[in-house]
Structure formats: structure tokens, C-alpha cells
Amino acid sequence: MLVGQQFGPFTIDKELGSGAMGTVYRGRYTKTGQVMALKIMAPGIGSTNAAAVDRFEREIAILKQLNHPNIVRLYGAGKHQGMRYFAMEYIDGESLDKVMARRGRMTWEEVVELGKQLCSALQHAHEQGIIHRDLKPSNIMVLSDGTLKLTDFGIAKDMDLDGLTATNCTVGTASYMSPEQCKGERNLTHKSDLYSLGVMFYELVTGRKPFQADSAMEMFMEHVNGTFERPSRLVLDIPIWLDTLICQLLEKDPEKRPLDANMVAVALGSIREKVEAQQSAGVEAVRRRLIDRAPGQKRIEEEDKDAARVLLTGKGKSKRKRGKKLFYEKVWFQAIGLVLALGFVVTLLYLAFRPPSADELYQQVKALMQSGDLDKQVEAIGPNGVITKYILKYGN
Numbered sequence: 001m002l003v004g005q006q007f008g009p010f011t012i013d014k015e016l017g018s019g020a021m022g023t024v025y026r027g028r029y030t031k032t033g034q035v036m037a038l039k040i041m042a043p044g045i046g047s048t049n050a051a052a053v054d055r056f057e058r059e060i061a062i063l064k065q066l067n068h069p070n071i072v073r074l075y076g077a078g079k080h081q082g083m084r085y086f087a088m089e090y091i092d093g094e095s096l097d098k099v100m101a102r103r104g105r106m107t108w109e110e111v112v113e114l115g116k117q118l119c120s121a122l123q124h125a126h127e128q129g130i131i132h133r134d135l136k137p138s139n140i141m142v143l144s145d146g147t148l149k150l151t152d153f154g155i156a157k158d159m160d161l162d163g164l165t166a167t168n169c170t171v172g173t174a175s176y177m178s179p180e181q182c183k184g185e186r187n188l189t190h191k192s193d194l195y196s197l198g199v200m201f202y203e204l205v206t207g208r209k210p211f212q213a214d215s216a217m218e219m220f221m222e223h224v225n226g227t228f229e230r231p232s233r234l235v236l237d238i239p240i241w242l243d244t245l246i247c248q249l250l251e252k253d254p255e256k257r258p259l260d261a262n263m264v265a266v267a268l269g270s271i272r273e274k275v276e277a278q279q280s281a282g283v284e285a286v287r288r289r290l291i292d293r294a295p296g297q298k299r300i301e302e303e304d305k306d307a308a309r310v311l312l313t314g315k316g317k318s319k320r321k322r323g324k325k326l327f328y329e330k331v332w333f334q335a336i337g338l339v340l341a342l343g344f345v346v347t348l349l350y351l352a353f354r355p356p357s358a359d360e361l362y363q364q365v366k367a368l369m370q371s372g373d374l375d376k377q378v379e380a381i382g383p384n385g386v387i388t389k390y391i392l393k394y395g396n
Contacts, residue, residue: 001015002015002023002025002040003015003025006030007025007027007038007040007080007085008078008080008085009029009030009031010027010028010029010030010036010038010087011027011028011030012025012026012027012038013025013026013027013028014026016037020042021041021042021045021049021052021055021056022039022040022041022042022045022056023039023040023042024037024038024039024040025037025038025040026038026090027087029087035090036075036087036088036089036090037072037087037088037089037090037091038085038086038087038088039056039085039086039088040083040084040085041053041056041083041084041085042083043082043083053084055154056084056086056154057084058153058154059086059152059153059154060074060077060086062130062153063086063088063153065128065130066124066125066128066130066153068120068121068124068125069147070117070118070120070121070124070147070148070149070150071121071124071125071149071150071151072088072089072091072141072149072150072151073088073089074086074087074088074089075087075088075089089149091141091143091149091151092143092144093141093142093143093144093147093149094141094142095137095138095139095140095141095142096114096137096138096140096141096142096148096200097136097137097138099137099142100137100203100204100207104207105203105204105205105206105207105235106204106205107237108205108237108238108239108242108271109272110204111201111204111205111242112242112268112269112271112272113146114142114146114148114204115197115201115264115265115268116265116268116269117147117148118140118148118150118197118200119197119261119262119264119265119268120261120265121148121150122135122150122190122193122194122197122261123260123261123262123265125150125153126190126193126260126261130153131188131189131190131192131193132150132153132193132196133181133188133192133193134152134154134173134176135176135193135196135197135200136173136175136176136196136200137200137203139151139152173216174213174216174219174220174223175199175209175211175213175219176196176199176200177195177196177219177220177223178191178192178193178195178196178223178254179195179223179224179252180192180254181223182219182220182221182223182224183220183224189254190260190261191254191255191257192254193261194249194257194258194260194261194264195249195250195251195254195257197249197261197264198246198247198248198249198250198257199250201242201245201246201249202228202231202246202250205231205235205238205242205246206231206234206235208234210228210229210250211223211226211228224252228250230243230247231243231246231247232381236381236388239271239274239275240381241267241270241271241274242268242271245258245264245267245268245271249264278375278379365380365387368380368387
């Protein structure tokens, strides 16, 4: 326990987390007072576990290559009293898995914003030839202002099936692995990270993972052979473009996934624009239906007609001499007319607001799905859409 002690040029003031290979502390650089996170390898590991040392040194080497606002920054590394350590940026935030446990699923808008930051970090790493290979919510930190930080590059470029089927691979870790990782393929590409990205997006939007299993090996089989429900079947408020993107990221064949993380970021950025454009189009359509006419124009047109009649004939509208009322001016006739008019209005209101039957709703949904009209289909899954009404009233 190093809390309260001096460790090389650092003063340790808090333990942040620990594992079999070592502990992460919060400390201050004595000379400047800057707060940093220190990852210190457990005593004795260096002489007994060469693989752990390799992983530790590899993470240092990888972080040295990365310089991005959404990736944790490395400050330095060394040894103190035989213990290896490296100092990195201290993130005063919360891991994404804890955010999800506290809040549940996120809105699609939040997923889009976090996703764009994560894609930017991944694109930077991929351009340096670095594949993360362990992308999951616990390795992502979220600051109070919404900034995202990608951490833990310890197994980048070094993952094989034998290592993952051992006790150190939990079902939680396996939940985010790509099919090619699960099959033990050695030459993984950046598209393996994109699959893991799709798993996270799916979970963030729906509140559940695309696959469920009781063991790591069962989860491997699900990733390789299993099928999942589209996110839009689980939540109604997801835009169809995000739904489609997530399904593309979860393709078993890497070649069918998006080209790179930058393309995913562009797709995410366009989703909000498409949703706003769709809403604007609806507002514009309603606006165009309104009669663009100044108040009183109808009265002016009638007066113009009277003036024209006088000019042409020298006469205005003929006026009936006051005298005996005509039958249609009598009270009894007007009362009958009023009753008939009210009955007609009531009938129209009933027909207009009568809820459609299950068969009528089903026929509407069926015709809509067969039409191939994407815009109408998107409208139909909105809060007042016909598909939403059908599901809410009659279920699937």
C-alpha cells in the first residue's frame, strides 16, 4: 500500500484500482504539483511473469505513439525500487460501464456524440497501425463535460485464442470481441475494433448486449454464428440510420463493415442532420397548406365584384322588399336544419376519430412496408406513426 508515501518523483495520495498485475494510483509530481495517474506493476511480477512485463512495456510503447484529445496521454515511465511504472494523464471522470449501470440506456443523441469522439480516437490509433483489441465500456472514461477518453492499450497487437479461453477471459470481455478474434485469427485488422464498437453502440442504445451467454466459449460461438434482434425492434425512438449503422458494424464478415472509423464518424454526424431535415420537411409541408392570404381579402374580393357589377350594369345587388318571411327564414325550418347539421357533424367526427381496428391497422402497416418508401416508414415508427400505434395497441 503506497498511499501517503513518496514513490520516486511522485507523492501517492489515492488508490484508483488494482488487479493481479498491479495497481493504479493518483499521485502528484513533486516538482510541479501536477496530478497524474500512476500505473505500478506489482512487486515480484517482473521476475515471474515475462508475459505481464511484455504487456506492460508494450502499453508504454503504444501510448508514446499516440497524441489525441480522446486518448489518455502518457507522461513518462521508469523503475523505482525494482517496480516498473508509468505516469499518465489523470482522468477525473467515470468509466462508461459505471455510467451505464447508473443510468441505463442512453438516448440516440448521446450515443451519436460519444460515438463521434470514440471514432476519432480509434481512427488516430489505426492510422498509427495500432488496433486496440479490447474495446469495451470499462476501458472508456467519460468526464463531467461529456469528453471521452480511451484507455488501456495493454493487449493491443497481441491477442490469441489460447490466452482468451483461460481464466483471465471473462464473459464480459468476450461480449465485445469480434468473430475473427473469437476464431483465433492472428492477422486482425482495424475492422475488429469496429465490430466491438458496434456491440457498444447496441448496448448503449438498447440497454442490453446483442448476444447473451453463460461462459466465454458460449459467447465466442454467439459472435461467430449467432443472430441478434435489430435495435429498432427493441426501442422505437432510434433513427433508422443509426439502426442500420449498428447492424453494419455487427456484420460477421469484416469486409461488410464500414471502411474505417472515420467513415463511421461521418455516418454518425449525418444522422442528426437527417433527423432534423425530416422534421423540417414535415413542418414545411404543413406550412404550404396554409392559405397565404391577408386578413379580410375575401371581403375585399366581394366588394370588388359589387363595384364591377355597378360599372357594367349601373345596378348593385338587388334587394328584396321587406315583407312576409319566406319559409326558409322561419324558425321551425331553421331549427330542423340545425338539428340535421349537428347530426351530420357528429357523424363526421365519429368517422374521423374512430380508432382503426386491428385488421385496418395491420393492412396499413403491410401496405407501408411493401411500398419501399423509406421516408414514410421512418414516419410510421415515430411517436404517432401507424407502426407504433399498432405495436402499442396489439403487440407484435
